[in-house]
Amino acid sequence: MARVLYVTIPAEGHVNPTLGLVKQLVDNGEEVVYMCSEAYRTRLAQTGAQFRAYQLDEQLFRELGFHPTEVKHPLQFTDFMLRGIIELHIPEILRQTENDSFDYLIFDSLFGWGGAILGEKLGIPTICSVTNLAFTEPLSQIVEVFDAGDLDVEALSERVTKIAESIAREYNVALPAIEDITHQYGQLKVVFTSRDFQPDADKLDDSYIFTGPSITPRLDAPSFPLEQLRSQYDQVVYISMGSILTKDVDFYKLCFEAFRDVPAQFVLSCGKDTNLDSLGDIPPNFIVEPYIPQLEVLQQADAFITHAGMNSTSEALYYDVPLVMIPLSSDQPIVAKRVEELGGGIILDRSQLTPAALKSGLLQVLNESTYKEHAKRIGDSLRSAGGYQEAARRIMSLFSKV
Template identity: 80%
Template sequence: MARVLYVTIPADGHVNPTLGLVKQLVDNGEEVVYMCSEEYRDRLAQTGAQFRAYQKDEQVSRDLGFNPTEFRHPFHFNDFMLRGIIEPHIPEILRQIENESFDYLIFDSLFGWGGAILGEKLGIPTICSVTNFAFAEPLSQIVEVLEASDDVDVDALYERVTQTAQSIARVCNVAVPAIEDITRQYGDMKIVFTSREFQPDADKLDDSYIFTGPSITSRPDSPPFPFEKLRASYDKVVYISMGSILTKDVELYKLCFAAFQDIPAQFVLSCGRETELESLGENIPPNFIIEPYVPQLEVLQQADAFITHAGMNSTSEALYFYVPLVMIPLSSDQPIVAKRVEELGAGIMLDRGKLTPTALKDALLQVLNESTYKQHAIQVGDSFRNAGGYQEAARCIMSLYSVPN
């Protein structure tokens, strides 16, 4: 069987979808070396892969000078990928695997040009792991720009991006790509963790894009949760989570308290490990269960609606379990995901900047009480299930790249 190198960025939304695929490859006899940051060691080791850590430098992210989820110009995304992902990690990964051989490489799409560098230096086929939407255009051209760019020194930004790319090319002894190619989804094959039906503009993507649906697997590190309370007092369950990165919006949580305190439903709020419960105040309604971290897959299986930031991972998991959504996109690709859900009739998108308790309450009641939202969520969920999941992803990969015994 084949020896595989799998490289991913250190983020739950990019690691979690790969767990089922990696375990399936290992179960099928592939030897997988999985590289990510140290915090994911235990989670990834449970797949049977050989885990290796690369250094995650928090100072690098701080030195970028902007939050990578808030872009004021498209070149900011190129800058983030170059200085936040490719420059610190690709040379280190190459050093760690020096004198080793692999049969094929799987890399996260946010490595972009970095994945192409690894494939070129190793001389092996490459597969792009796409945990967000695939795209026919350079990602930096379609990522949501949240603020006006009048105060951005575009010339200086372009110069920094160019110089960083040239520096990486010198270190790795490769050619410098065009600026727009830094964010390309490279790879002989792209495994896209959604369905062709959910993917916007799927007809613009060639046959190298393989849609396998979201990879839904149990998580051994899920915390305990009082499931017996979910329907003890109410018939409806509403889950609220703003993801693993954007969880500290205390004012949004208080707005939820004001909007939902009189709705006869059990609300479950995952507020994040870094949110101090004391900061939520003393007026938490009695119909709320609040935990820093919630076993999301299990709660979604019992939820009637999901209030979410519309991150790709959370959205996919909800729709997989036929849960309609109220979406408050905050950054990055979330507006694109929310727009697609709304287009397909499986949820309602709200503007965080104009959000009021009344607007939030009205949207939730609409999703709960109008059956079309549930029906459309079922249609999207069925498209996910019919795509084949991580088993189909493993089959496609091994049919082309695995080495016979």
């Protein structure tokens, strides 16, 4: 069997989809060395992989000033990828693996060009782990450009170019076009969605394989009184804005106002950094907790109010749950647009959100059966894609030693 190096970025939406694949590879006899930040040690060690931590430079992240809700130009993603991921982590990963040998590398798509550098320096085949939608065009043509305001785009472009040139010299590798820094490199790209859900899938060649979301039980999920969900009401609505964009107390209060009189059980995941006392009067039809076992609650839910992050969206649709989507940043508008195109939910504009609009949107999704029907159609495509078992099979058929 083969020895595998898996590297990813320290983010819930990029780590969680890989857990099933890594465990399956290990169960199939592969030896997996998984590198991420220390915060994910316990979770990743539970897969049977050998965990190695790379250092997360919190100070650098603060200096970069990068936050998903503050992106004004696609080059900011490129800048963050170069300075916050490639320049920062590639040397440490190479240092930690210099006395090792591996048969293939799996790397997160946000390593971009960095994954290609690792593969070239280690002399092994590469596989790109795509936990969001795959790019069918350069990022600059996909990501919506917000009002740049006082952002000096010319200075940003010059800085990005200089950093990329410096990295190319450091590792003696060819410098790609700047728009290709964020490209999905790798002989194989494992995309954790279905071909039906992927927009413009016909533009992607056979190196892209669509295996659907990787749905696995989370051993660190907290206990939750699932038996209470339908004890008073016939319908259940789950609300979560993801792991990054939490602490939005105003939004949570808006939900309280909008749904106080709606006869349904609402479950709100407010995030561990939200002070529950700051929420004020919580309506009796709400259960509010810092952390909710999302997969278990989604299996009981009739609708999901979400930021439309790829991970949360995929998990909801996997369980046929229609969506009320309030995209805020990053790829969320793209994901939300695709769900709406396929009829699995509706999009609401956060900047124009009122209690009345939020209530109206939810009742529309709950009361019109077509949303549930289309969500199930998408869910069928996600489930039939094969999941982490199919991803492991495809990878090992191409790269593993017999």
